[in-house]
Amino acid sequence: MSEGRLVLTKYRSRASGTVVLTSVDESLAARLPDLRLPTMPDEARAAFRAILAYETPPANGSLIDFLQLAENRGYSAHPCDWIPDYDQKLAGLHPELYQPWVDWLSEAGFTKFHCGNRITPENFTRFSPGQRGAPITALIKSGRADDFYDVKSIAEAHPASVRAVLASRIYAWGSFDGCYPWQVPLLEYFLADKSDKVSAIARTKLDKMGAFTTELAYARTLAGHITVDPEVVRWTVPPEPHTVPFYKEFACTSFGAVAEALDLAPTKLASRVDLDGLGKDLMVVAATSGDVDVRTILATRWLDHGTGGESLSLSLFDNVPMPLWERGLQAMLRSHYWNSVEEYLGPKSGTLDHPELGNWLAYEDMTASITKELKNRKLPINTACDPLRVLGKIASKAAARQLLEDAVALGMKPDHPRLTMLMFNLAL
Incomplete structure (x- = not known):
């Protein structure tokens, strides 16, 4: 049996011009690692190829809709029909289900290492400088859950030149000029590096943060502009319409920290915050850092207030009680943002009845x-x-x-x- 080959199929798209989609031949398909789900049946494969021909998706992110539907029904794509794009500009954004294929194809030499690959101590040097930035960033973001274990594993397996690259990738990635408080433990790890160059990179970033190295420090800045009345928590001076006040402060704090700075329990802040003013500015903070009790209170209040699905963060409804989740779904169904319904459903997409x-x-x-x-x-x-x-x-x-x-x-x-x-x- 031959080692197999990649198969390129060209389509003509009204929106994107010529689109090239990739699959593999039968020989290479037999060598790919198994995914955690079986490939879809023949009838579904034919329908999948019809979608590819009609929609001519220009990149991995454009296929997520129907790949997610297949995954929700317990199937994966067949590699002879499609594999994730590995083009240096278009790679990434594929569903996690297909990561074993992406990494194996690069390890076996069929594709170059690119921003869609997972980066490890073993393959770090096989990435070009231009392609390793996104994988390093992904490791840093996911490292909040395990004390940056994967980042530190790479650092400890490589010389100072690599550790300097890792330390340099710690920043806010365009959100603002600086670093997040949750990155401070990783900066302190590199601050203790035996290389003066690496420790200097960390020291410069920490010095730039000054006293703002914790979520509470940013929350206290916000608290200085918030008034706590017996019935409502509100901006002392409401910001001008269509402005984004304190963007960095909101990005660098948590709902619990804001409540602490105001000397309130998080649930009390959720129950009393002015929904039309301060509440709107706190919504993303609550959705991303509030516990289920906080999000349940806020989501219920906003729905009771008549707030439409287009104005609500989907993450507010993660793991809330089912009756509230159902109310959120109805709000999304009446939203003009159609695609928010699929995002809201997540693994339940493909289950709504007529x-x-x-x-x-x-x-x-x-x-x-x-x-x-x-x-x-x-x-x-x-x-x-x-x-x-x-x-x-x-x-x-x-x-x-x-x-x-x-x-x-x-x-x-x-x-x-x-x-x-x-x-x-x-x-x-």
Whole structure:
């Protein structure tokens, strides 16, 4: 058996010009490591290839919708149909499920090491300087959970030149000029490095932070502009409309730290914060750092307040009680941001039944879009926002079957390319 080869297939896209998608031949497919899910059945593979031909996705991130639907149904793509793009400019953003293929193809020499690979002590030097930045950043971000174990493993296996590269990658990555408080333990690790060059890099970054090395320090700055009244917690002087006050302070603190700086319990702050003022500015902080009690209180208050799904952070609803989660879903269904419904559903995408879809603005727009196309004989300009596509990726199989019947009843031919997502849904 030959060692196999990569297969490049060119498509012509209305939006992106020529698009090249990659797969492998049967010989190479047999050598790839097994994924944690089996490959999809033949009927679904045919529907998957039809989506690739119609949508001509230009990069890995453009395939996530239907790859996620397959994963939710318990399947992976077949490598003879598709593998993640490894182009130096387009790599990354593939679902985690396919990481073993990505890393094996580079380790075996079929692709160069790129920003979509995991970086390790063993392969660090095989990355070009331009391609190792994103993998290092990914390790630093994930390192909050395990005291930066992977970053330190690379540092301890390599000379000072590599440790200097690692230390240099600790910053806010464009959010602001500086470092986050949660990065301080890693900076202190490099501050103790035996190399003067490495320790100087860490010292410079820490000195630039000054006294602002903790979440509480930033929270105290915010607290100086907040008034705590018996019934409400509000800005002392409301910021000007359409401005982003204290961006860095919010990015560098947590909900608990703000509550502590105000001498309040986090749940008390959540219960009393002014929803139309300070609450809006605290929403992302609460969604990313608040515990489930804090998020439950805030999400309930905002929904009771009539706040629409388009104005709510999806992370507010992580692990909240199911009745509240259902209320959040209904708010998302009435949002004009159609794709937020799929993001909200996550692993539950592909399970909504037809009555639930009837509450969605995308369902209301489906009929109009079909009628308009039949009249004007033109496909929708933005394929990603086609209501048939959006519905197809979140509907249950029974709902997808009903949607297909609805579309055909309106005059759409069963083999119309706009139905590819629905057909894929039904084949899984």
